[in-house]
Amino acid sequence: MAASQADRVEQAAGALLRVEGIRFTPARRLVARALAGAAGPQAAGELHATLRGLLPLSSLYRTLAVLERARVLAKEHDAAGVARYELAESLLGHHHHLVCVACGEVRDVGIDPPTESTIARLVEAVARRAGYRATGHRIDIEGTCVSCRTA
Amino acid sequence: MAASQADRVEQAAGALLRVEGIRFTPARRLVARALAGAAGPQAAGELHATLRGLLPLSSLYRTLAVLERARVLAKEHDAAGVARYELAESLLGHHHHLVCVACGEVRDVGIDPPTESTIARLVEAVARRAGYRATGHRIDIEGTCVSCRTA
DNA sequence: ATCAGTGCAAACTTTTTGCACCGCA
DNA sequence: TGCGGTGCAAAAAGTTTGCACTGAT
Numbered sequence: 390m391a392a393s394q395a396d397r398v399e400q401a402a403g404a405l406l407r408v409e410g411i412r413f414t415p416a417r418r419l420v421a422r423a424l425a426g427a428a429g430p431q432a433a434g435e436l437h438a439t440l441r442g443l444l445p446l447s448s449l450y451r452t453l454a455v456l457e458r459a460r461v462l463a464k465e466h467d468a469a470g471v472a473r474y475e476l477a478e479s480l481l482g483h484h485h486h487l488v489c490v491a492c493g494e495v496r497d498v499g500i501d502p503p504t505e506s507t508i509a510r511l512v513e514a515v516a517r518r519a520g521y522r523a524t525g526h527r528i529d530i531e532g533t534c535v536s537c538r539t540a
Numbered sequence: 541m542a543a544s545q546a547d548r549v550e551q552a553a554g555a556l557l558r559v560e561g562i563r564f565t566p567a568r569r570l571v572a573r574a575l576a577g578a579a580g581p582q583a584a585g586e587l588h589a590t591l592r593g594l595l596p597l598s599s600l601y602r603t604l605a606v607l608e609r610a611r612v613l614a615k616e617h618d619a620a621g622v623a624r625y626e627l628a629e630s631l632l633g634h635h636h637h638l639v640c641v642a643c644g645e646v647r648d649v650g651i652d653p654p655t656e657s658t659i660a661r662l663v664e665a666v667a668r669r670a671g672y673r674a675t676g677h678r679i680d681i682e683g684t685c686v687s688c689r690t691a
Numbered sequence: 692a693t694c695a696g697t698g699c700a701a702a703c704t705t706t707t708t709g710c711a712c713c714g715c716a
Numbered sequence: 717t718g719c720g721g722t723g724c725a726a727a728a729a730g731t732t733t734g735c736a737c738t739g740a741t
Contacts, residue, residue, distance in 0.1 A: 467617075525681075
C-alpha cells in the first residue's frame with residue numbers, strides 16, 4: 390500500500406542523509422514522503438500547496454536543495470522553465486516522462502527492461518560517434534493525456 | 541558553406557512569417573541567422589552577446605517570442621532552467637541533444653533514420669500503453685564532451 | 692555551548708510588460 | 717495616418733540568500 394512505499398523512501402532518504410552527516414529533520418521527512426506519493430516531478434509551488442503551510446517556501450527550497458545534494462532527489466525543469474523535483478533514480482528506479490502538450494502534466498513512465506536496454510545501446514552508439522562518453526539519457530515523450538483528449 | 545545555410549534559413553523564416561502576416565524585420569533576420577549558425581540551442585544572454593548590442597535584451601526576447609509563434613524556432617530549457625532557443629525542427633530537421641554534465645554545453649546530434657524510427661516505434665508503444673497519444677519525443681543524451689574529458 | 696536548521700524579508704536573475712516613440716505601408 | 721515594431725524602464729515570477737533565532741546534541 391501507499392504507506393509502505395513512503396516508508397521505504399523515508400528509510401532510504403534517512404540513510405542517504407546520514408552518510409553525508411546531514412540530519413533527517415521533520416521538514417525533510419515531510420518532503421521526502423510527499424515526493425514518494427507523487428505520480429511525477431513536482432514544482433516547488435505544488436509541494437508548498439500540498440504541505441499546506443507546514444513549511445515556508447524559502448525553507449522548502451532549502452530542504453529541496455539539501456535533499457538534492459544528498460542525492461535523495463533530482464531537480465529538473467518543465468517546459469515552462471519551472472524547477473520540478475522528484476525522487477532520485479536510485480530510489481525510484483530508471484524511468485522516463487510522459488508530457489502532455491495540452492495541460493503540461495508530467496507523469497512518470499517505466500520502460501520494460503529489454504526495450505530500455507535496446508534504447509540505451511542505440512543512444513550510447515550515437516554519443517560515441519559524436520565524441521561523447523554517455524553516462525545516461527532522458528526521454529520525454531510528448532503527447533496528449535487521456536483527459537485532454539476526451540475534454 | 542555557412543552562408544548558404546543561413547540564407548536558406550532566412551528564406552524559410554521569411555516564408556513562415558509572411559504566412560502569419562508578420563513582418564520580417566532586420567532584427568528578426570539577424571536572430572534567425574544567428575540561430576542558423578549555432579551548434580545547439582542558445583540562451584537569450586548568449587544571443588545578446590553574439591549580437592553585440594545590436595538589439596536590447598527586451599527586444600531580443602520579443603523577437604524570439606515572435607519567431608516562436610511563427611514556428612521559426614523552438615524554445616526549451618537547459619538543466620539550469622534558462623530558456624534556450626533553436627531553429628524549429630521543420631527548418632533544422634529532427635535531432636536530439638548531447639548534454640555535457642560537466643560544462644553544460646548542449647549540442648545537436650542527429651540519429652540515423654533507421655535507428656530513429658526504431659526508437660520512435662518503441663516510444664510510441666510505451667505511450668500508448670500509458671494512455672497517451674504520442675506526438676513526438678525528446679532525447680537528451682547526458683555525458684561528457686571531449687574537452688571536459690581531456691581537461 | 693555549539694552548530695545545524697528554520698523563518699522572515701530582502702535580493703537576485705531571468706523574463707515579461709507598459710508606455711512613448713519611430714517609421715514603413 | 718495608422719499600426720506594427722522598437723527601446724527604455726519598471727514589474728512579475730521563481731529562486732536564492734543574509735541574518736537573527738531556535739532547538740537538538
